[in-house]
Amino acid sequence: MNCIKEEFSLEVKLISVVVPCYNEQDVLPLFRDEIIKVTDGMKKKHPALDFEFLFINDGSKDGTLKILREYSEKDGRFRYISFSRNFGKEAAMYAGLENCKGDYAVIIDADLQHPPSFIPEMYEYVSSGEYDCAATRRVSRKGEPGLLSFLSRMFYKVINKISQTNIVDGAQDFRFMTRQMVDSILSMQEYNRFSKGIFSWVGFETKYIGYENVKRAAGKTAWSFRKLFLYSLEGIFAFTTAPLALASFLGALFSFAAFVMIVYTVIDYFLHGSPVAGYPTIVCLVLLIGGVQLLSVGILGQYTAKMYFETKKRPIYIVKETESKEL
Numbered sequence: 299m300n301c302i303k304e305e306f307s308l309e310v311k312l313i314s315v316v317v318p319c320y321n322e323q324d325v326l327p328l329f330r331d332e333i334i335k336v337t338d339g340m341k342k343k344h345p346a347l348d349f350e351f352l353f354i355n356d357g358s359k360d361g362t363l364k365i366l367r368e369y370s371e372k373d374g375r376f377r378y379i380s381f382s383r384n385f386g387k388e389a390a391m392y393a394g395l396e397n398c399k400g401d402y403a404v405i406i407d408a409d410l411q412h413p414p415s416f417i418p419e420m421y422e423y424v425s426s427g428e429y430d431c432a433a434t435r436r437v438s439r440k441g442e443p444g445l446l447s448f449l450s451r452m453f454y455k456v457i458n459k460i461s462q463t464n465i466v467d468g469a470q471d472f473r474f475m476t477r478q479m480v481d482s483i484l485s486m487q488e489y490n491r492f493s494k495g496i497f498s499w500v501g502f503e504t505k506y507i508g509y510e511n512v513k514r515a516a517g518k519t520a521w522s523f524r525k526l527f528l529y530s531l532e533g534i535f536a537f538t539t540a541p542l543a544l545a546s547f548l549g550a551l552f553s554f555a556a557f558v559m560i561v562y563t564v565i566d567y568f569l570h571g572s573p574v575a576g577y578p579t580i581v582c583l584v585l586l587i588g589g590v591q592l593l594s595v596g597i598l599g600q601y602t603a604k605m606y607f608e609t610k611k612r613p614i615y616i617v618k619e620t621e622s623k624e625l
């Protein structure tokens with residue numbers, strides 16, 4: 299229905315393609331060719347569609363910015379925002395959504411791991427009005443180290459058990475969204491951003507399209523094991539306070555165990571007159587309870603630290619340069 303209306307009234311709809319880039323000089327030319335091919339194809343089919351390509355240079359140390367400057371000089375559809383330093387992909391995505399002008403926005407990686415050829419299908423789903431968002435979802439973890447795969451799966455299991463927000467395993471940041479959904483995401487201005495949770499928290503109907511993992515076209519990933527681990531903790535602390543409840547639960551459990559042991563020891567002493575053999579038990583208990591206490595304080599500390607950064611109200615990103623002269 300929407301589609302028919304669009305073709306007849308030729309009401310122009312702008313699609314913004316938002317691309318976070320960190321040291322992507324090797325892959326950008328390939329990406330550009332591919333995205334132009336795909337979007338030109340879409341324009342042929344739907345003449346009322348227009349495109350803008352908004353690249354976020356997230357403090358790259360290679361020639362990424364130079365390439366982006368060239369692209370925008372040659373073709374007015376190419377825009378860029380260059381950060382003053384590396385703020386991370388989350389910040390880059392936020393900046394892209396905040397500065398894009400489209401009626402629809404699609405977030406896509408520059409390394410062609412998110413094949414642009416999915417965009418037409420995503421557009422069909424969303425423009426039909428049935429869905430507000432179309433996203434890809436990895437159906438397998440082929441090509442990923444076994445341990446990493448296992449840990450990722452565990453992460454999704456745990457977080458979905460303890461958090462109210464459903465975080466879909468394998469769902470990616472490659473998403474096609476309506477302006478309404480983009481604005482909802484922008485209304486969440488938290489500093490500690492975990493997009494996988496945010497996308498799901500805002501609600502709306504999402505169509506997941508399954509696909510096999512593909513390798514990076516060139517360059518190398520910016521994600522180390524350490525970064526991934528910290529990112530998963532970010533997800534847990536941002537979307538659930540269950541670890542705090544764990545501290546209370548352990549407290550209750552140990553209090554109960556202590557009570558049972560006291561009763562047992564007293565009865566045992568009066569009935570059998572057994573001497574209370576103390577030293578090893580005490581050492582073990584002191585260590586155990588000390589450990590649990592430190593863990594609980596640590597958990598509390600994590601939430602306090604997050605709160606500390608939220609209350610500072612620092613900007614999510616800082617722009618140094620864009621394609622338009624006025625900032």
Ligand code: UDP
Binds near residue numbers: 521
């Ligand atoms: N990226 C970014 N800032 C960063 C790290 C990555 O903007 O600090 C971009 C990167 O250029 C790419 C996308 O985020 O377009 C995904 O990064 P990468 O390919 O390194 O991650 P992976 O695909 O391995 O999860």
Ligand code: MG
Binds near residue numbers: 407411514519
């Ligand atoms: Mg990648």
